[in-house]
Amino acid sequence: MMHRIIRDHLEEVLTGLGSAPEHPAAKHLMDCEECREAVAALGEQAAILRQWRIAPGELAEIEPRSGFYARVLDRIEAQRGSAWTLFFDSLFARRIAMASLALALLLGAYVISSERISSPEIALVGGSAQSTLVSGQVSDLTGDLPVGDLIDYGQPRVVTGTPDQDAVLVNLVTYREQ
Amino acid sequence: MDHRNSEEATLVRRVQAGDELAFRELVERFQAKVFSIIFGILRNHNDAEDIAQQVFSKVYFSIRNFDFRSSLLTWIYKITVNECYDYLRKKRVRRLVYESDFSQEESQRMEASDPAVDPSQPVDTRLAQRDLALKLLSKVSEEDRSLILLKEVEGHSVEELAQMTGMNENTIKVKLFRTRQKLLKAAQRLGRGRMTSK
Numbered sequence: 001m002m003h004r005i006i007r008d009h010l011e012e013v014l015t016g017l018g019s020a021p022e023h024p025a026a027k028h029l030m031d032c033e034e035c036r037e038a039v040a041a042l043g044e045q046a047a048i049l050r051q052w053r054i055a056p057g058e059l060a061e062i063e064p065r066s067g068f069y070a071r072v073l074d075r076i077e078a079q080r081g082s083a084w085t086l087f088f089d090s091l092f093a094r095r096i097a098m099a100s101l102a103l104a105l106l107l108g109a110y111v112i113s114s115e116r117i118s119s120p121e122i123a124l125v126g127g128s129a130q131s132t133l134v135s136g137q138v139s140d141l142t143g144d145l146p147v148g149d150l151i152d153y154g155q156p157r158v159v160t161g162t163p164d165q166d167a168v169l170v171n172l173v174t175y176r177e178q
Numbered sequence: 179m180d181h182r183n184s185e186e187a188t189l190v191r192r193v194q195a196g197d198e199l200a201f202r203e204l205v206e207r208f209q210a211k212v213f214s215i216i217f218g219i220l221r222n223h224n225d226a227e228d229i230a231q232q233v234f235s236k237v238y239f240s241i242r243n244f245d246f247r248s249s250l251l252t253w254i255y256k257i258t259v260n261e262c263y264d265y266l267r268k269k270r271v272r273r274l275v276y277e278s279d280f281s282q283e284e285s286q287r288m289e290a291s292d293p294a295v296d297p298s299q300p301v302d303t304r305l306a307q308r309d310l311a312l313k314l315l316s317k318v319s320e321e322d323r324s325l326i327l328l329k330e331v332e333g334h335s336v337e338e339l340a341q342m343t344g345m346n347e348n349t350i351k352v353k354l355f356r357t358r359q360k361l362l363k364a365a366q367r368l369g370r371g372r373m374t375s376k
Binding site: 045 | 223329330
């Protein structure tokens with residue numbers, strides 16, 4: 001943990017301005033090993049970043065080639081025509097895309113899991129020896145009741161011959177009569 | 179410092195109004211700086227022009243949102259640094275500077291001329307440090323990244339940074355301190371107590 005006096009004068013210390021013997025930070029550093037170590041680590045960090053400075057001799061090399069402005073205009077024209085490209089290049093757009101993908105995955109997972117919950121019941125009922133197609137049962141009971149109506153209204157496709165079967169069929173007939 | 183009443187602000191307003199000549203003036207005024215920022219970060223001649231074009235294209239399309247809170251240079255600096263990181267992300271460059279990017283002549287010149295570097299360090303050590311520094315800087319916010327680069331790479335003082343950004347000096351100091359701490363912690367997480375690759 002760096003002491004307050006060093007934190008307050010850190011920028012001076014790192015640039016060397018705070019190293020004069022009469023500077024309060026310099027006096028503190030003489031006595032505090034913990035702060036000395038922390039300052040040394042930050043000093044190394046700063047020195048590495050200073051390596052990014054361009055030497056005067058390199059400046060001529062990195063001058064843009066002639067016609068740079070014209071090429072900038074060309075790029076602007078190209079991008080003006082494709083605003084979507086600019087949009088999708090932005091960080092914001094990438095985040096929206098990622099959020100949409102995550103949402104789609106969540107919805108997909110929800111749909112699949114809810115189908116899995118309902119499908120075992122159907123399989124159990126469908127696996128019964130007494131199960132028959134709705135079309136046959138309904139035709140017997142209702143005569144002219146179109147099968148398509150039953151399916152379109154989301155009613156069960158199979159019946160089991162249990163008391164529940166009668167209740168379902170009574171409901172269907174009642175519905176038809178209404 | 180009020181950035182609304184400077185000569186630079188007049189130029190910005192002309193660009194915002196759609197004055198093509200003003201935009202040309204802006205490009206010509208800042209192009210050398212933009213190229214030097216890009217080269218300072220990437221040390222790669224090949225893509226500097228492409229990134230610089232993209233920077234000025236972004237400037238053109240975004241200048242309507244420039245609110246004069248900071249200087250124009252600070253704003254362009256931030257765009258440039260972001261574009262460099264975007265370039266790195268797109269290229270999925272894990273190591274920024276490969277030794278193969280340097281000719282022998284370039285390596286020797288780098289050894290001889292870099293003003294802020296201990297010449298006793300071999301080039302590959304410095305490349306590894308540069309790579310590490312880039313990775314660590316990707317862990318901090320865009321604003322913090324620009325601020326510490328303006329301080330350490332561009333060599334601006336705290337007072338100058340306060341003027342450039344419109345923040346007060348104490349805020350600058352606190353932000354720099356926090357950024358330095360974040361970089362150290364990120365280095366520790368990467369298994370490097372310090373940023374040197376010892």
